[in-house]
Amino acid sequence: MGLFKKDTEGVDPQQPQTDIAHEKDLEKNFEDVQLEQRQASVDNGGSAPFIDPVIEKRVIRKLDWHLVPLLMALYLLAFLDRSNIGNAKIAGMKDALNLTDDRYSWLLTIFYISYILFQFQVLGWKRFPPHIWAAWAIFGWYVLDGLSSDIGI
Numbered sequence: 001m002g003l004f005k006k007d008t009e010g011v012d013p014q015q016p017q018t019d020i021a022h023e024k025d026l027e028k029n030f031e032d033v034q035l036e037q038r039q040a041s042v043d044n045g046g047s048a049p050f051i052d053p054v055i056e057k058r059v060i061r062k063l064d065w066h067l068v069p070l071l072m073a074l075y076l077l078a079f080l081d082r083s084n085i086g087n088a089k090i091a092g093m094k095d096a097l098n099l100t101d102d103r104y105s106w107l108l109t110i111f112y113i114s115y116i117l118f119q120f121q122v123l124g125w126k127r128f129p130p131h132i133w134a135a136w137a138i139f140g141w142y143v144l145d146g147l148s149s150d151i152g153i
Contacts, residue, residue, distance in 0.1 A: 082111055 124133045
């Protein structure tokens, strides 16, 4: 018997299917008939594709369970990033870096300027295929990181 071959010794191909296999075939046929009936019952006029409500609900639930926690974590990190600069000011950063009130205000503004400047990256995910956009984003980060280390920033 090979690694990926079925064990067919002692099985007569002329014998009928087992009860379990037969029941699975009946269930599959029943589900196919139900799907065809749902598709036939929806009159969409040919303008919009039919979307099975059961499958749609399953996909939305899966997206909710995978994307929402990730987005919550990212929002938490962004909030911590902005709030930690306030904590650093209280802890003595302003005195250690000799920051005036104007310079500290400018430091806080830099966060929002970077959000505006890099907004195009969010739009790139919609315009280009994700595998291409991700490759260019990583390559761009690599180039900027290499240049900043060469400059000594």
